[in-house]
Amino acid sequence: MTASARSGPRPTAPGRSRDEPALWPGSPSPLGVTWDGEGANVAVWSEHADTLELCVLAEDGIERAFRLREQVYGVWHGYLPKDVLALSPGTRYGFRASGPHAPEAGHRFDRGTLLLDPYARALDGPPDAPVSVVADTAYDWQGDTSPRVPWSDTVVYELHTRGFTRLHPDVPAELRGTYAGLAHPAVVEHLVGLGVTTVELLPVHHFVSEPFLRERGLVNYWGYNSIGFFAPHGAYSSSGTQGQQVREFKDMVRALHAAGLEVVLDVVYNHTAEAGGDGPTLSFRGLDNAAYYHRHGAAYADYTGCGNSVDASHPQVLQLILDSLRYWVEEMHVDGFRFDLAPTLSRRRGGDVDLEGAFLTAVRQDPVLRDVKLVAEPWDVGWGGYRVGEYPPPWAEWNDRFRNGVRDFWTQRSWGVRELAYRLSGSSDVYGTRRPLASINFVTAHDGFTLRDLVSYNGKHNDANGENGRDGTDDNRSWNCGVEGETDDPQVRALRGRQQRNLLATLLLSAGVPMMTAGDEMGRTQGGNNNAYCQDNPVSWVDWALDDDQAALLGFTKRLLKLRRDHVALRQEHFFEGRPAEPGGPKDVAWFAPGGSEMHEAEWFDPHARTLGMRLSGRTVRRRGPRGERLQDATYLLLLHAGDEPRRVQLPQTGSASTTWTLVLDTADDAAHGDEHEVGTSLVLQGHSVVVLCADPPPSAS
Incomplete structure (x- = not known):
């Protein structure tokens, strides 16, 4: 906020009602709500709205509305002095936008809906109807620096912030399933002792559950339903949700960094929780639907399988994504990102994927983003969406060719050993113009069978999801070793243990960057559910009570990771x-x-x-x-x-x-x-x- 933005008498806008408080002009930058101790600058972008109002929510639920009368290049802005109303940290607020309701032209304005601030640093309120919160972003990092683990030394460990500690016996009950729980010394000790280097968190941008899940009594557990690109998910905070989640997240990052562990976020910018035409209006749809989403007239273009697709080719939408990424690096100190359904972000208006287009070009030249870890999930569900091996440097990619080839070899489905040799040696057939470090090798991930279930089930068992088995892939490439599900047969159990060790050994001794799924080192099972995205319960949580076989598998995994860490021959940077x-x-x-x-x-x-x-x-x-x-x-x-x-x-x-x-x-x-x-x-x-x-x-x- 510049001094000139607050100086001078308060303006009296023509047509203002006598009881409507006047906002000072303020500034169109930065976007969002910025508290400076004397008041708050407010700026929100909407190209097609007729009017925009800031709505401040008091503790008693009373809403006070302030019309934003200044507009510069689509940014509506104003400044609210504290002597009119203190929009200070902890205050809840939203926006109301008026404009045309013309779905064929992309416009879905409705002043009756309170909208989230796309730049809100924190969200609060009920799970299905959060509101924006002004957050205090001041923080003493105490000299925190990124471990900056080289790709050649990196071992990624994909985990769920809540599920990883929800059952941990050494974490205090009030901290389990939270950012503070993940930062607990007992948890950090496990990660360091295991030998991984980089913790990849399933989505922690604030998300909400789909209405159809709530109707079934379920929730979106994985979090791939984002609505707040700057806000840490409030439910993972043990200290409060009126801005405290921001500090708690930073505490977690600082604790993991102190232990030498990187923090990478799985981010979902490709779609939002507003879903398709019958989905909820929470933020973007109500602010400027025509700009934020790919459309075919009134219908949403769905390249994601989630009802909508964010249009990152629009300059303002691209700015939102880049601002969000920079915020998480500069203000929250994260070390990189894994981009869910990354090709969607490279689709032009009309839908074609352009890997030389605006999004990848902007990230590649950005002085903040180009030096952090960038990982693409190089496919989406739209035409031309499978782009494995095509992302430019400095991007790495999830390599599903590795997953499929290794699974096929150990289930005897492979056509000989050629495919295995390619995967062991870094997938030069996929990344030959780059290096093996472009390949994120994995055998399991959050989506699909756990390692134990991969050797225990031939088919999925997803009845608990309430979709009559229609959800989840049928292409599991698994083998139950002779018996479907759990068994007491000692020969089958011994074979399953050996197969788990085989898969881990193949993963961790191959050229490329290995990614493990949390709990696989301890034989975690989901009971054959290969799509547990809606199971916020022991089906998905890591069970820390280990039997002898699980303890032995954990010890084996530690030795295997130490072998990789100690010997550069097993961590090749270049193709053979x-x-x-x-x-x-x-x-x-x-x-x-x-x-x-x-x-x-x-x-x-x-x-x-x-x-x-x-x-x-x-x-x-x-x-x-x-x-x-x-x-x-x-x-x-x-x-x-x-x-x-x-x-x-x-x-x-x-x-x-x-x-x-x-x-x-x-x-x-x-x-x-x-x-x-x-x-x-x-x-x-x-x-x-x-x-x-x-x-x-x-x-x-x-």
């Missing part, structure tokens, strides 16, 4: 070339058949092949240290066998003078390690197992 990195050295990667010889063409195209060996030469890692030195490591041999029966393999040459392989890991025998095996001797792989061996560890290797 299949040739020596230096004259006279071994190939950077070599592939072996069970007989011990390098794979030849017929073996690569054998549709029945179920066993693959991959040798990574640590002596020729294409990665350099801070002083430009070439980093060296042990040489590793990964043996993956998806067949039902044991398979004898001959151990190949190490690629050096060493003639011994040392066992590091065997998913069929969690206790096995340290055994030495001579080159040329044979080793029996148990059915459905991964074996890792190493040779030539450098003196500094752990």
Whole structure:
């Protein structure tokens, strides 16, 4: 707020009623409500409204309306002095917009609806009808800085803020399921001890539940129904929802940063909670429906499957998204974003996806955003919406080719081992013009089966969602190991444990950036529900009471993550070339058949092949240290066998003078390690197992 905006006598606007308080002119920037101690500047954009009113809500529910009479380039603005009414932190407010109701032209104005401020820093009120709140954004970060974990060292851990701590026994009851609960030392200790580097939070922009869910007695648990792009979700706050959620979120970020953990947000800018034509009017639809959404006349263009699609090609809508992103980086100190249904944000008016268009261009050149982690979910449900491998630097992408290929190999659905080799080596067929670090590798995510359910169910069991099994994918690529659901059969349970370890090993030993789903390391189950988006209950919450098998899986995952963290050979920054990195050295990667010889063409195209060996030469890692030195490591041999029966393999040459392989890991025998095996001797792989061996560890290797 500039001094000139508040100086001089209060204006008397023509036609103002005698009892209507006058606002000072104020400023069109910044957008939203900004309290400065003497009053509040108010600015809201609407290109097509005829009038706009600021409505301040008193504690007794009485609403006082102030008409915004100034307009500059579609921004309606004014300044409310505190001696007229204090629009100070904690005050609840909204807007009422009048204008044409002409759906065919995109206009749906209705003065009878109180609208949220698109720039509100906090929202309060009932879950289905929140209101905007003025928030105090002052905060002492106490020197907080981002850990800035390099992509090559990153392990993403996708979790739900509420569900992760809702049942944690060491978190005080009043903090469970909140930002403060996630910052609790017991929770941070688990994350650090596990060995992940980057916490990715499912949506924390304020969201509301769809009316059809409320009618069933359910809620939108995942949060992919945003309505407040600047506001932390109020229900995750233990300290209050009249601005306290902003401070509590910052406390959480500071605690995670202090432990060396990054915070990445899963953000939903592609659609809003206003849904389709029969959805609720909460904010954008009432302020300027024609500008905010892709439309075909009165109908909404639905590229998201959620009823509407935000039109980020409109300059003002693009500004809103960029302002929101910068706010979360600069004011809330988050370290990056995963963009839900990212292609929608790149659609032009008319619907075509343009990956050289306004959104990606603006983000790429933005001095704040271009240096944080940016991850695209590179598909939506509209035409031309599947864009895996096409996003430009500095973007990384969720790689569903990895998920599908790895699942197919371990369920024996794959056509040989070629697909697996591509995924293990960084998906050069998808990201060949970039680097393996563009690939976010995952086997499970919030959407679909948990890791345990992936090996326990052939089909989805979604009856609790109330949609008669119509929801959720049928393309699970899962295998129940012989029995559907939970069982006491010791052989089936042992096989399921081995399959979980196989999937984790494949994920965490592949080139690229691995992403784990919270609870998979502890055998979390959803009872076969592969679309638990509406289950805010123990179906979705992480259960911290572990049986022996779950505790063993947690220990295995920690060892696996430590193995990855300690050895640069398992964290390659560049694609393999299949040739020596230096004259006279071994190939950077070599592939072996069970007989011990390098794979030849017929073996690569054998549709029945179920066993693959991959040798990574640590002596020729294409990665350099801070002083430009070439980093060296042990040489590793990964043996993956998806067949039902044991398979004898001959151990190949190490690629050096060493003639011994040392066992590091065997998913069929969690206790096995340290055994030495001579080159040329044979080793029996148990059915459905991964074996890792190493040779030539450098003196500094752990």
